[in-house]
Amino acid sequence: MLDDDGYFGESVAARYDESSAEMFAPDVVDPAVGFLAELAGEGGRALELGVGTGRIALPLARRGVAVHGVELSRAMAERLRAKPGGSAIGVTIGDFATTRVDGTFSLAYLVFNTIMNLTSQDAQADCFRTVAAHLEPGGCFVVEVAVPDLRRLPPGQNAVPFRVDGGRLGFDLYDVATQSVSSHHVEIVDGSGTYLRVPFRYVWPAELDLMARIAGLRLRERWDGWTREPFTGESRQHVSVWEKPTG
Template identity: 45%
Template structure:
């Protein structure tokens, strides 16, 4: 996985909050110790995001050029494997060994270079035409210092003309959803039902996502934690890292970013 509250679903998509975890993957996050390792076998089944994945892959492929590319919080390869199928040389960083095992077990999973570690430090060598962080994973980094460290390291690993692409919730949309008190239906199939309820603490710019996963007459309770920043804060931090905003969209389908957007997809380049 990667770290992150999953970006809100597009109108026809069913997605899960990507649970942030310091150096983990986009749907299992900073919660109880060993969280990603314990739930790695269930991750794809619970958080596959079939509605949003094709558009995300298309957009990333369009930004990648000839590669190579690097995913922060690669998880089980939801995005990395389709990108590799398009001929790109894909690398990844992941904190959970169990998630990497799941990736390796998939067809062509052994062709992707994965570094175990905390993606805040971008512990790899070389440069990349595209570095990306999807599923709200950037918010899994615990605080501003970790985010700033990550952005600075990303800038050092971007090839000339390379870009950073990431998605993130909007604080206002998070507050509205939390204030409603109604749980969000993350996924509903014949086999399972996943609900999410968020609790926000504006004083610390953090929120906690509670997931209830019901299947086979059993219910799992997953808790994951995130630290959020506004688009303006993110732009300022990127500037400090030597990056500037190139484009901002309202979805991975490249819909315009408007006052009604629930999240944003932002692309940064060297200043």
């Protein structure tokens, strides 16, 4: 798991909302919040893993869902607390693969590829077990994550660009033997450049289903996105829902 002083420390937290501005747009946030609020149910409690600066937690709380977050980065959590309504979101500082909080929840969720911040299969499997321990019977675990983009890799190439935008460049480097990927971010402002490398572990839908099954959860539904488009072989991401059996 990425540490507080590394990839999501103060320097990243200070610009996180700005650098991810497209993900804060209403047409991105609103469908996700509506989907999650429906699953949480009236009077339900939601646990967000990797709550960050509150992109989803704050609007979900405004929908009447009691939200608690787990976040490793104190700098990110401080940005959340400073926002209007942020003081109402409880935050536990810790690694979301293993951190336990009080009570049970009708919903737990991981969005924006955050499951890949856990850089080993063991940590990802631990996350499912931790979530299962927090869910009440009938509760759901939702993950939004990209489908590995390996079809864009021709033989002999391991790099995929994801941003070429003026002074901002980004590319992913894949290691298909270990399912590891590192995102490389370069930004040039007034002739000066900054560089950030963030490691991830990509994970396949069927692999996530097996992790869920080991943790005692079962697949309930899988969609291409938050507005419930069908998931197909051409989908580049998925929103998957696993549930904890009631019996």
